[in-house]
Amino acid sequence: MADYDLVIKQGTIIDGLRTPRFVGDIGIQDGRIARIGSIPAGDGERVIDAQGLIVAPGVVDLHTHYDAQVFWDPYCTISAWHGVTSVVIGNCGFGLAPVAPEARDRAMLTLSRNEAISLESMQEGLPRPWPWESFPEFLDAVEATPKGVNMLSYVGLAPVMTYVMGLEAAKNRPATSDEKTEMAAILDDAMAAGACGWSTQWSGENGVQLDYDGTPMVTDTMAEEDLYIFAEVLGKRGEGFIQLTGDGGKGKAEARRVQERIAEISGRPVIYNVLALGVDQHGQATGDHNEVMQWMDDANARGRRIFGQAVTVPLGYQFTMEDWNLFDTSPIWREATVGTLTEKAAKLRDPERRQAMREEYDAGQHRGAPFAGTIAQLTVEGVNEQELDRFEGLTVAEIAEQESKHVVDAMLDVVGDRLDTTFVTPWQPIDMKEMKRVANSPFALPGTSDGGAHTKFLTLGTYPTYYLATLVRDNEIMDLEQAHWRLSAYPALAAGFRDRGWLREGAPADIIVYDLDRLEVLPRETVHDMPAGSWRRIQRSAGYEWVLVNGEVTFANGECTSATPGKLLRHGVAS
Numbered sequence: 401m402a403d404y405d406l407v408i409k410q411g412t413i414i415d416g417l418r419t420p421r422f423v424g425d426i427g428i429q430d431g432r433i434a435r436i437g438s439i440p441a442g443d444g445e446r447v448i449d450a451q452g453l454i455v456a457p458g459v460v461d462l463h464t465h466y467d468a469q470v471f472w473d474p475y476c477t478i479s480a481w482h483g484v485t486s487v488v489i490g491n492c493g494f495g496l497a498p499v500a501p502e503a504r505d506r507a508m509l510t511l512s513r514n515e516a517i518s519l520e521s522m523q524e525g526l527p528r529p530w531p532w533e534s535f536p537e538f539l540d541a542v543e544a545t546p547k548g549v550n551m552l553s554y555v556g557l558a559p560v561m562t563y564v565m566g567l568e569a570a571k572n573r574p575a576t577s578d579e580k581t582e583m584a585a586i587l588d589d590a591m592a593a594g595a596c597g598w599s600t601q602w603s604g605e606n607g608v609q610l611d612y613d614g615t616p617m618v619t620d621t622m623a624e625e626d627l628y629i630f631a632e633v634l635g636k637r638g639e640g641f642i643q644l645t646g647d648g649g650k651g652k653a654e655a656r657r658v659q660e661r662i663a664e665i666s667g668r669p670v671i672y673n674v675l676a677l678g679v680d681q682h683g684q685a686t687g688d689h690n691e692v693m694q695w696m697d698d699a700n701a702r703g704r705r706i707f708g709q710a711v712t713v714p715l716g717y718q719f720t721m722e723d724w725n726l727f728d729t730s731p732i733w734r735e736a737t738v739g740t741l742t743e744k745a746a747k748l749r750d751p752e753r754r755q756a757m758r759e760e761y762d763a764g765q766h767r768g769a770p771f772a773g774t775i776a777q778l779t780v781e782g783v784n785e786q787e788l789d790r791f792e793g794l795t796v797a798e799i800a801e802q803e804s805k806h807v808v809d810a811m812l813d814v815v816g817d818r819l820d821t822t823f824v825t826p827w828q829p830i831d832m833k834e835m836k837r838v839a840n841s842p843f844a845l846p847g848t849s850d851g852g853a854h855t856k857f858l859t860l861g862t863y864p865t866y867y868l869a870t871l872v873r874d875n876e877i878m879d880l881e882q883a884h885w886r887l888s889a890y891p892a893l894a895a896g897f898r899d900r901g902w903l904r905e906g907a908p909a910d911i912i913v914y915d916l917d918r919l920e921v922l923p924r925e926t927v928h929d930m931p932a933g934s935w936r937r938i939q940r941s942a943g944y945e946w947v948l949v950n951g952e953v954t955f956a957n958g959e960c961t962s963a964t965p966g967k968l969l970r971h972g973v974a975s
Contacts, residue, residue: 402442402443402444402445403427403429403443403444404427404428404429404434404435404439404443404444404445405428405429405430405444405445405446405951406427406428406444406445406446406447406448406909406948406951406953407425407426407427407428407439407441407443407444407446407447407448408425408426408428408447408448408450408455408911408913409425409439409441409447409448409449409450409451410423410424410425410449410450410451411423411424411425411426411450411451411453411454411455411913412450412452412453412454412455413426413436413455413456413903414454414455414456414880414881414884414903415456415457415884415902415903415904416456416457416884416885416887416888416889416901416902416903417885417889417902417903417904418881418882418885419881420881421880421881424436424437424438425437425438425439426439426455426903426909426911427439427443427444428909428948428951429951430951431908431909431950431951431952431965432906432907432908432909432951433903433904433905433906433907433908433909434905435905436903436904436905448913448946450913450945452915453913453914453915453945454880454912454913454914454915454916455903455911455912455913456880456884456888456903456911456912456913456914457485457884457887457888457889457900457901457902457903457910457911457912458483458484458485458486458888458910458911458912458947458948458949459482459483459484459485459486459864459887459888459912460484460485460486460487460488460887460888460891460892460895460897460900460901461479461484461486461487461488461847461849461851461861461864461891462488462491462643462671462709462845462847462891462894462895463488463491463643463671463673463709463847463848463849463850463851464476464479464487464488464489464491464849464850464851464852464853464861465489465491465492465494465511465515465517465850465851465852465853466479466487466489466551466851466852467489467490467494467495467496467511467553467852468496468508468511468517468521468522468525468526468852469517469525469852470489470542470545470547470551471525471526471527471545472521472525472930472931474545474546474547474548474549474964474966475548475549475954475960476547476548476549476551476851476852477861477938478851478859478861478862478938478939478940479549479849479851479861480548480549480947480954480955481861481938481940481941481944481955481958482861482862482863482864482865482921482941482944483864483865483912483914483941483944483947484549484849484851484861484864485549485550485910485911485912485947485948485949486549486550486551486552486892486897486900486901486910486969487549487550487551487552487851488551488552488553488554488596488895489551489552489553489554489852490553490554490555490556490595490599491554491556491599491643491645492514492515492556492599492600492601492609492643492645492673493556493557493558493599493600493601493602493617493618493619493645494510494511494514494515494556494558494559494599494601494617495538495553495554495555495556495558495559496511496526496530496532496538496559497532497533497534497535497537497538497559498533498534498535498538498559498560498563498586499530499532499533499559499562499563500533500563501529501530501533503562503563503567504530506567507559507562508522508523508526509612510558510611510612510617512612513610513611513612513725513738514601514609514610514611514612514617514725515609515850515852515853515854516723516725516853516854516855516856516857517852517853517855518855518930518931518932518934518936520931520932520933520934521930521931521932521934522931523932524931524932525930525931525932527541534586534589535555535560535586535589535590535593535595536589536590536592536593538553539553539590539593539594539595539968539970542968543967543968543975546964546966547964547965547966547967547968548949548954548960548963548964548965548966549949549954549966550900550910550949550950550966550967550968550969550974551966551967551968551969552596552895552968552969552972553595553596554595554596554597554598554599554643555586555587555590555591555595555597555598555599556598556599556600557598557599557600557618557619557622557630558600558601558617558618558619560583560586560587561575561583561618561619561622561626562618563586564579564582564583564586565579567618570618570622571615571616571618571621572621574622574623574625574626575623575626575629580626580629583629583630584629584630584632584633587630587633588633588636588637591633591634591637591639591640593970594968594969594970594971594975595640596640596641596895596896596969596972597634597640597641597642597643597668597896598630598633598634598640598642598643599642599643599644600619600622600627600630600643600644600645601617601619601620601645601646602619602620602622602627602644602645602646602647602648602655603616603617603620603645603646603647603648603649604616604620604621604646604647604648604649604650605620605621605649606649606729606731607620607646607728607729608725608726608728608729609725609728610725610728610734612738613738614728614734614735614738620646620648620649621648621649624648624658627658627662628661628662628665631661631662631665631666631668632665632666634666634667634668635665635666635667635668638667639668639896639971640666640668640896641668641669641670641671641894641895641896642662642663642666642668642669642670642671643670643671643673643709644659644662644670644671644672644673645673645674652687656695656699659672659699659704659706660699660702660704660706663699663704663705663706664703664704668705669705669706669707669894670704670705670706670707671707671708671709671845671894672692672696672706672707672708672709673709673848674708674709674710674711674848675689675692675693675696675708675709675710675711675838675841675844676689676710676711676838676848677689677711677828677830677831677834677835677838689834689837689838690837692708693708693837693838693841693843693844696708696841696842696843697842697843700842700843706843707843707844707845707894708841708843708844708845709845709847709848710838710839710841710844710845710846710847710848711848711860712835712838712839712846712847712863712866712867712871713860713862713863713866713867714827714828714829714830714866715827715828716824716825716826716827716828717824717825717857717858718781718822718823718824718825718856718857718924718937719822719823719856719857720815720819720820720821720822720823720856721737721744721748721812721815721819721821722741722744722818722819722820723856723857724737724857725737726854726857730760732753732756732757732760733757735747735753736748736750736753736757741818741819744819745815745817745818745819748812748815748819749812754808754809754812757808757812758806758808758809761775761806761807761808774825774826775796775807775808775811776795776796776797776800776807777795777796777797777825777826778795778796778811778823778824778825779793779794779795779796779823779824779826780792780793780794780795780796780799780814780821780822780823781793781822781823781824782821782822783814783816783821783822784816784818784820784821785816785817785818785821788814788816788821791814796810796811796814796823797810799811799814811823832871832875832877835871835875835877836875836877836878839867839871839877839878839886840877840878840882844886845886845890845891845894846863846864846867846886846887846891847863847891848860848863849861849863855930855936855937856935856936856937857937858937859924859937859938859939861939862921862939862941864887865919865920865921865941865943866921867883867886867887868880868883868887868914868916868919869916869919869920869921869943870921871883873916873917873919880916888901888902889901889902895972896971896972897969897972897973898971898972898973899972899973908950908951908974909948909950909951910948910949910950911946911947911948912944912946912947912948913944913945913946913947913948914943914944914945915943915945916943917943918942918943919941919942919943919944920941920942920943921939921941922939922940922941922942923939924937924938924939925937925938925939925940926938940958941958942958944958945957949963949965949966950965950966950967950974951965952965
């Protein structure tokens with residue numbers, strides 16, 4: 401009888417703890433790393449020949465929105481295609497629990513716009529009826545669902561506030577004393593059940609991720625003192641961490657004061673979104689990254705544990721006006737893109753709205769930066785109406801010149817009656833010198849994949865592959881030892897993982913085995929693989945030979961094995 405279920409032989413081991421790389425073997429038994437050293441091949445029931453390959457811990461992705469997708473896609477793709485073995489859901493304050501039965505449709509409508517998750521896919525792909533109302537019941541449902549990755553979940557503040565206060569009250573006033581007590585109790589119960597902390601989007605009235613009707617999200621306008629109530633819960637428990645996006649419409653100085661106060665009251669880590677070179681994943685200006693890094697350094701020196709979730713991939717968007725919501729910081733565009741397809745098409749043709757859009761554009765007031773500067777640079781990638789064929793491959797500026805039109809009219813006249821013309825933004829180039837500074841910032845955590853959200857616009861779940869192949873291999877921004885610590889052990893530490901994110905004896909065997917020379921992000925594709933026939937944009941990878949989750953191979957040579965060994969991680973460990 402073999403000593404080990406699986407032996408990985410002669411790989412170059414990078415353990416995620418910044419230990420210098422070495423060649424060795426790993427013996428896996430009962431889902432855990434039983435031995436690292438020299439192991440005879442005959443001691444393994446199965447053997448993986450990893451000679452010439454890198455053996456490293458699976459990637460930990462702290463910023464995803466797979467809350468719904470996990471119920472129909474156990475592997476939470478595209479993340480699992482890029483070496484991710486653990487994900488955190490419930491980011492930005494959004495989620496599916498607690499939700500009263502009569503509020504389920506409204507909850508899905510919200511997610512269909514603010515995170516651009518297909519409403520039809522949620523309606524068909526989520527369990528019917530939902531086997532949860534409370535957050536602990538939601539965790540039970542996630543645990544019972546087959547998974548190809550491990551999963552933690554924040555408690556999103558939006559559903560908690562809506563559940564207790566009611567939707568309209570939560571959007572328009574601070575919580576009462578009784579409501580604060582009830583919401584704190586819900587969070588406390590959720591933490592006791594295994595939540596990893598809480599999250600919120602706090603963006604003020606003109607954020608970029610709004611409710612389906614164009615109004616602010618519940619948390620966007622929440623009272624500052626209400627944030628501290630939730631921080632106190634974690635402080636009393638002495639566990640958990642916090643993810644916070646936005647500035648409450650108060651500006652960066654006030655926002656930083658609030659974030660530090662949250663860190664002080666809770667005594668827990670705060671994940672600040674985002675640290676980026678100029679713009680975030682939604683195309684919104686983020687300010688001077690050097691200033692953000694200095695603030696994080698200073699805050700940590702003051703005892704406020706604040707990390708920056710870093711955007712480490714180039715940004716570029718493919719979109720149609722049928723689903724696009726990332727112009728929502730502009731009230732004019734927001735109003736015109738809310739409603740049914742027919743309503744949106746009519747509003748985008750309306751002369752008065754067009755005039756307002758032209759004036760806003762000419763005045764440089766379109767707050768959806770960088771789009772204000774790139775509307776003219778949008779390229780028409782594809783059209784579905786024959787009379788628009790001649791515009792394919794042209795920029796909006798070229799169309800405007802050719803047709804003697806304002807750029808706003810040139811764009812909207814090519815949108816088509818079905819709003820299904822595909823536009824492509826210019827890719828935002830990366831200054832590698834500055835990216836090296838960001839990636840090596842003491843408190844920077846790579847990620848911000850937004851996995852499961854904006855699937856018709858973005859494919860940021862490629863970040864681990866881009867990080868390793870382009871940033872590390874091709875541009876040498878750091879060595880692989882540092883890179884795998886950043887991708888795995890460091891985010892695991894921030895998230896309160898207790899036994900994974902690294903390779904050492906006794907740890908769960910979440911492992912990637914890859915060929916560094918072959919590692920690459922493959923081109924974007926459009927696939928119809930979501931429930932109800934909904935489509936999404938994806939990018940696969942090349943170079944990952946094996947991916948193991950809890951000791952079982954989930955992907956071999958890029959092909960899914962159909963194994964679902966992923967676990968719900970309560971309190972940072974598998975239950």
